[in-house]
Amino acid sequence: MTTFQVDFQPIGRRGPCRPDESFLEFARELGIDLISLCGGHGLCARCRVQIVEGHVSDPTGADEEHLTERELAEGYRLACGCFPRGDCTVGVPPESLSTAMRSQIESRETEVALAPLVAAVELALPRPSLEHPAADADSLLAALRGRPGPRVDAVDVDVLRRLSPDLRTWDWSCAAIVRGREVISVAPPGSRPVGLAVDLGTTGVAGYLLDLASGEVVASKGTMNPQIAYGEDIVSRITYARNSPEQRERLREVAIAGLNQLAAELCAEAGLSATDVAEAVVVGNTAMHHLLIGLPTEQLALSPFVPAVSDALAIKARDAGLRLAPGAYLCLLPNIAGFIGGDHVAMLLATAGDWRGRHAIALDIGTNTEISLITPDGAVRSLSCASGPAFEGYHIKDGTRATAGAIERVQVTDESVRFQTIGAAEPSGICGSGILDAIGQLHLAGVLSSNGRIQLGSHPRVREADGTREFVLVTEEERGGRKAISVTQEDVREILLAKAAIQTGIGVLLAESALAAEELDVIVIAGAFGSYIDVENAIAIGLFPPLPLDRFRQVGNAAGLGAKLALASSVVRDEARELLDRVDYLELARYPGFSRLYGENCRLAAVEPAR
Amino acid sequence: MREALTAAIADIREEDALELTQQMLDAGEDPREILEACREGMALVGARYEEKDYFLPELIVAGDVLKAIAEIVKPLLQGDGEGADTLATIVIGTVEGDIHDVGKDIVAFMLDSNNFEVIDLGVDVPASKFIEEIETRQPEIVAMSGFLTLAFDQMKNTVAAIDEAGLRDRVKIMIGGAPMDDTVTKYIGADAYGTDASAAVTLAKSWVGGS
Numbered sequence: 001m002t003t004f005q006v007d008f009q010p011i012g013r014r015g016p017c018r019p020d021e022s023f024l025e026f027a028r029e030l031g032i033d034l035i036s037l038c039g040g041h042g043l044c045a046r047c048r049v050q051i052v053e054g055h056v057s058d059p060t061g062a063d064e065e066h067l068t069e070r071e072l073a074e075g076y077r078l079a080c081g082c083f084p085r086g087d088c089t090v091g092v093p094p095e096s097l098s099t100a101m102r103s104q105i106e107s108r109e110t111e112v113a114l115a116p117l118v119a120a121v122e123l124a125l126p127r128p129s130l131e132h133p134a135a136d137a138d139s140l141l142a143a144l145r146g147r148p149g150p151r152v153d154a155v156d157v158d159v160l161r162r163l164s165p166d167l168r169t170w171d172w173s174c175a176a177i178v179r180g181r182e183v184i185s186v187a188p189p190g191s192r193p194v195g196l197a198v199d200l201g202t203t204g205v206a207g208y209l210l211d212l213a214s215g216e217v218v219a220s221k222g223t224m225n226p227q228i229a230y231g232e233d234i235v236s237r238i239t240y241a242r243n244s245p246e247q248r249e250r251l252r253e254v255a256i257a258g259l260n261q262l263a264a265e266l267c268a269e270a271g272l273s274a275t276d277v278a279e280a281v282v283v284g285n286t287a288m289h290h291l292l293i294g295l296p297t298e299q300l301a302l303s304p305f306v307p308a309v310s311d312a313l314a315i316k317a318r319d320a321g322l323r324l325a326p327g328a329y330l331c332l333l334p335n336i337a338g339f340i341g342g343d344h345v346a347m348l349l350a351t352a353g354d355w356r357g358r359h360a361i362a363l364d365i366g367t368n369t370e371i372s373l374i375t376p377d378g379a380v381r382s383l384s385c386a387s388g389p390a391f392e393g394y395h396i397k398d399g400t401r402a403t404a405g406a407i408e409r410v411q412v413t414d415e416s417v418r419f420q421t422i423g424a425a426e427p428s429g430i431c432g433s434g435i436l437d438a439i440g441q442l443h444l445a446g447v448l449s450s451n452g453r454i455q456l457g458s459h460p461r462v463r464e465a466d467g468t469r470e471f472v473l474v475t476e477e478e479r480g481g482r483k484a485i486s487v488t489q490e491d492v493r494e495i496l497l498a499k500a501a502i503q504t505g506i507g508v509l510l511a512e513s514a515l516a517a518e519e520l521d522v523i524v525i526a527g528a529f530g531s532y533i534d535v536e537n538a539i540a541i542g543l544f545p546p547l548p549l550d551r552f553r554q555v556g557n558a559a560g561l562g563a564k565l566a567l568a569s570s571v572v573r574d575e576a577r578e579l580l581d582r583v584d585y586l587e588l589a590r591y592p593g594f595s596r597l598y599g600e601n602c603r604l605a606a607v608e609p610a611r
Numbered sequence: 612m613r614e615a616l617t618a619a620i621a622d623i624r625e626e627d628a629l630e631l632t633q634q635m636l637d638a639g640e641d642p643r644e645i646l647e648a649c650r651e652g653m654a655l656v657g658a659r660y661e662e663k664d665y666f667l668p669e670l671i672v673a674g675d676v677l678k679a680i681a682e683i684v685k686p687l688l689q690g691d692g693e694g695a696d697t698l699a700t701i702v703i704g705t706v707e708g709d710i711h712d713v714g715k716d717i718v719a720f721m722l723d724s725n726n727f728e729v730i731d732l733g734v735d736v737p738a739s740k741f742i743e744e745i746e747t748r749q750p751e752i753v754a755m756s757g758f759l760t761l762a763f764d765q766m767k768n769t770v771a772a773i774d775e776a777g778l779r780d781r782v783k784i785m786i787g788g789a790p791m792d793d794t795v796t797k798y799i800g801a802d803a804y805g806t807d808a809s810a811a812v813t814l815a816k817s818w819v820g821g822s
Contacts, residue, residue, distance in 0.1 A: 239760050301761045302708035303735050451666040469663075489663055497667065587710075595713050599671030 004084040008032055009052065009091050023049055023056075023079035023090055033098040037411045037418035040080035042066075044411050044418050048096050051075040054088025094554065095534065098408065098420065115569040116212040117329075118184065118278040120175045120193050121147060127172055136164045140183065144176060154182040156327025158318070162186075177278045177325060184327030185278055193278035194218065194270070196263050196324070197567040199343060199560035200284035200292065201225060202234055202367070204528075205258065206560040209266040212278065215568050219269040226258040227251050227291065233367055233389070234287045235301055241291060242298040252294045256321040259292075263324065277324040280317055281331045281567040283559055285368070286341035289332055293320050305338030305587070312342075312577055331573070333566060334580045339384035344370040345576050346562025348380070351524045352575070354553050358521035361506060364559065365391060365530040369502050372583075373509035380579065381512055383586040385505040390494040391432040391529050398473075398485045400429030407434035407473060407485070408532065412441035415460055417473055427474050427485055433532040438487045439495045440537025442471055443604045450603050452492045499543040500601035506545065507601070508591050517545035526558040542605050612638070613648045620652025620676060621659070623669050628652075628676050632683055642687045649680055653724030660721075661809060670808075671713070674720045697728040699751040699819040702744045704732030705788070706765040711758035714788055714808075718754060721808040727752075727815060738765075738772035745778050752815055755801070757788040763799060770800040783818045787811060 003016035006026060017026040024047050027034050037044035042062030052075065059072055060081040067076050079096075123143045128134055134142070137155045140163070144152040155163070163186055167174060170188055177185035177193050185193075192213050199206040202225060209219040230251055231237040241248040259282070263274045282292065286307050290297045293315065295308040317323075317330040324330075333342030347364055348355075355362055355374045363371040369387040374380050393399030393406075400406045405428030409420040419434065421427050430438065442448050447458045454462055454469040461472045470486040479485070510517060523544060525531070531554045538544050544552070565572045588594060612635050619628040635645055656673045659665040701722055705715045712734045723729045730748055732740055741753060753773070755766050766786055773779050784801040791804040802818075805811040 235760055242761070242764075298761060301759055302765075303710045451668055453664055453666070493663075493666055500667075589710050589712075595671055595716060596675060598713060599668040602666060602668045 004054075005087040006084055007087075007089045009089055011092060017084050019083055019085065021083065023077075023082050023084070027079060027092070032092065033424075034079055034092070034096055035098055035409055035420055036080060037409060037420050038080075042078055042081045043413075045078060046096065046409065046411070046420075047079040048076055048093060049079045049082070050091035050093065051077060051082075052089040052091045055085040056088060057081075057083040057085060098422065112215070112565045112569050112572060114212075114215045115571050116193075116195065116279070116567070117570045117573075118177055118179045118193050118195070118212060120177050120187070120191060120213065122189060123174055123176055125167065125172045125174070136167055140167075140176060140186070144178065144183070150181050152178055152181050152183060156182060156184050156316075158326035159183055159186055162326070179279070179327075179329065182327065184329070185275075185325035187276070187325075191276065193325075194267075194272060194276050195567040196266065196277050196280040197560070197563035198259060198262065198280065198282045199346070199557060199563050200255070200259075200282050200288045201343070201559075202237075202285065202288060203228065203232075205262065206557055207259075207262040207266055208560065208564050209270055209272075209277075210564060210567055212568070217564070218272075219266040221262060221266055221269070223258070223262055225288075226254040229254070234285065237291065238287055238297045238301050241296075248291070248296070249294065251291045253321070255288075255292050260321075260323055263322070274323055275325050278328050279331065279567065280322060280324060280328065281333070281563050283333050283342040283346040283563045283566075285343055286335045286338055288343075289335060289341055293330075293332070300338040307335045307338055310335045310337075310580070312573065312580075331566070333562075333573075333576050336382055336580065336583050337384070337585045339368050340370045340382050340585065342576075343559040343562075344372070344382070345579060346560075346566065347526045347558040348372060348374075348562070348579060349565055349572055349576055350558040350562035351526065351553075351555055354522055354524050354555070359515060359519050360522045360524060361509070361520055362524040362526065363502070363506075363530070364527040365502065365525070365533075366527060367392065369505065371502070371505045371509060373506075373513055373515075375513060375515075378582055380583045381509050381586060382583050383505055383509065383588045385501040385588050387498045387501040388494070390491075390498040391436065393429070393431050393435070395494050396430065396435055396491045397488045398429045399435065399491075400431055402431040402433070402528070402532070403428075405429070406431035408437075409534065410434055410437040410441055410473065412438075412445045412447070412459070414445075417461055417471075419473060427479070429485065430473070430487070432529045433534065435487065435491065435495060436533050436541070436543070437537045438471070438473065439492055440534070440540035442487070442492070444540050447471060448492060448604055450605075452489075452496045452602070452604060454489050454492065495541070496602045496604070499541050500598055503542050503601040504594070504598045505588055507597060508586065508588060508594075512586065517547065520545065520547060521551065523547065523552050524558075525552060525554045526556070528557065530554060531556045542601065542603075612640070613644050616645065616648040617651045617655070620649060620673065621655035623656070623665075623672050623676070625672060625676050629679055629683075632680050636683070636687070642684045645680065645684050649677055650724065650726065653677065653720070657721055657724050657809075657812075667713070667717075670717050670720060674716055677720070677723070696726070698726045699815065700728040700730065700748060701752040701754055701815060702730045702732065702741065702748060702750040702782075703754040703756070704736035704741065705734040705756040705758070706762050706769055707735055707737045708765050709757050709759050709762040709788075710734045711756070711788070714758060715756035718756065718787060718805075718808045718811045721812050722754075722815060725812045725816070738769040741769055742773060742776045742778065745773065745782060746776075750782060751819055753782045753784045754811065754815075755784065755786050757786070760789045762789065763795060766799045766801070774800070785811060785814050 006017040007014040013030045035046040045066035173189040175191040197208045312334040313332040317328040372382040404423040405425040407430045411418045470488040472486045474485040616631040786801040787805045
């Protein structure tokens with residue numbers, strides 16, 4: 001049979017597709033995990049693709065039902081009912097991809113002009129002699145004097161401790177690693193300095209090794225924060241740390257040990273050793289920042305919530321216990337406030353291209369959600385809201401982390417429900433994006449009253465057991481006799497409390513800036529959860545203002561990207577400091593009328609579904 | 612009209628409730644009738660909250676309605692020996708270092724609607740303020756709120772300060788806010804903890820013999 005060459009973009013997978021094979025089937029064959037809640041029957045309209053080039057089968061009845069005329073004209077089709085009629089290029093919008101698939105391809109990179117703080121200088125030093133008995137360090141500094149830039153006049157003490165034997169071993173050729181006026185390492189000739197960028201989250205840690213001469217990421221790795229053993233959230237860790245100086249030291253030690261291990265593993269992957277790491281940039285929330293370098297944390301969580309230090313820090317990595325190049329520095333981006341740390345600053349730096357010169361909201365959704373409103377004049381207003389762990393699947397009856405089997409997408413129909421699990425595995429629970437979808441869909445289907453009460457008789461899957469109302473996603477029968485997976489009345493309320501916190505945060509920032517939501521040009525949603533949520537459903541429950549979908553940018557781990565940028569460029573670090581000067585911090589809980597606003601925002605507003 | 616006011620409060624019709632209050636006063640009705648309608652209305656709100664028909668927004672708005680009505684009516688009741696038929700007096704506040712008030716406000720509201728005289732000290736309340744209020748208002752019960760687990764230490768300090776002031780055996784102390792258990796209660800030195808607003812009401816009633 002004839003086949004056609006079909007090219008999926010921007011994923012970059014292609015192959016020969018038979019004319020009787022739908023794009024949905026063919027995408028799956030190529031390992032592209034398109035969302036399909038209805039099993040490819042044209043019912044759920046989630047597998048939307050855009051035909052960029054080439055001929056395909058005519059639009060089906062399902063296409064006409066689910067897509068607007070404009071979308072059809074722009075080449076949008078449902079992949080399940082669309083077949084090739086020639087070679088073609090098919091665009092896959094991010095929202096049509098499953099979670100796991102998106103995390104692989106959505107690690108977007110922002111171009112930055114390289115301006116690292118450290119650089120390697122290749123040197124050939126004169127041998128000392130009885131006629132010219134110059135000290136080794138003096139020879140080194142003298143050799144560096146000829147080059148442009150600031151006069152290098154200091155050599156780190158740990159470099160001095162090994163300089164003499166090393167120079168003799170390398171026959172007086174070496175690579176001096178220079179940072180500003182200081183030699184922080186002397187390596188064998190030909191060495192290239194690398195840098196370590198880390199997003200130190202309360203739960204997860206993302207590490208990247210960068211070649212500082214090229215800006216290229218040579219290794220990356222995700223791991224868990226080992227402090228988890230001492231408390232899952234920020235406040236429980238602060239509580240642990242305050243119990244005694246020994247416990248605070250313990251948290252510091254395990255975090256540093258974790259970073260040393262991360263550095264060693266990344267270097268091993270790149271065929272290097274940790275002593276090649278000439279600079280480290282770590283971003284984290286204020287508590288992680290403080291715990292990493294042994295600063296007291298209890299004042300962070302008590303009114304008036306002040307950090308011990310907010311300025312950017314550059315300290316000797318060894319003083320923090322990090323084993324990198326002999327004189328390497330550990331750099332920490334500035335903190336905005338007790339609950340807004342360097343990770344938020346990093347996120348703002350990484351997304352500057354999205355918000356610069358515009359009216360923008362940038363937020364990172366987590367147990368604490370940090371939100372900034374930026375205006376075209378560059379002013380930034382920031383606040384933090386206690387959104388709680390519900391969006392991460394905690395405090396939800398069948399809540400689970402985003403692992404295989406977690407229900408990540410939900411669609412409620414008149415008679416039933418469709419869903420998709422991560423990895424298409426047997427459903428095991430509901431993760432954050434799934435629970436948000438469920439509440440949004442239940443609201444749109446009229447199952448919930450305005451205060452989130454599940455209405456009996458509103459849908460065949462609503463039931464009441466032991467005085468608790470619930471909406472059943474997977475029945476006992478469907479699970480072969482095991483406990484049903486459902487969204488309970490309590491779950492609905494937990495999510496409404498969480499969304500109200502964020503909605504109130506956004507509302508207060510808009511009010512303080514005298515802006516209407518419609519005036520926002522862009523909403524940047526960062527972080528793991530925020531990257532996978534369905535924005536339409538988030539709008540339906542009021543989490544975000546009802547703006548056209550093309551104003552939303554789901555940017556993934558922007559904090560990690562910001563750390564990489566800060567590592568690669570001193571200009572970006574200057575921007576971080578400069579940004580801090582423009583930030584106006586608001587304490588949400590003290591905002592006049594906060595509880596009334598918060599209470600009102602616990603409601604579900606009547607909405608027209610977007611689009 | 613009293614029934615209409617009760618219904619307006621119970622149904623959280625804010626403007627209707629305030630309008631009816633004014634109408635009752637204009638018609639020369641006893642302000643105590645208005646307060647009684649408030650009490651009945653609040654009891655209904657509380658019951659609907661228990662049933663999960665109501666949620667946070669209703670409680671917060673109902674609290675605001677009550678405050679607004681009280682502001683109109685209270686001046687007319689001066690010297691009337693308020694609290695004559697209350698079960699007990701309760702001093703409530705969020706302890707120093709913590710500024711969360713939503714949960715504390717709901718507890719205060721539920722206690723109020725269950726016939727307790729509630730003295731709300733607000734948030735970020737230092738131990739000295741609690742002591743001052745215990746001395747001047749002679750409450751039977753002190754309720755301390757802390758949303759942060761870190762507030763536990765300040766609760767402990769507050770209880771210790773009340774003890775040092777020689778007032779500990781004059782009051783029962785309940786705590787709530789962050790997740791708590793018997794160990795925490797013992798650590799802080801309180802008499803009991805509550806996990807939600809209805810638990811606070813049940814506790815308070817059990818201490819003063821109300822039903």
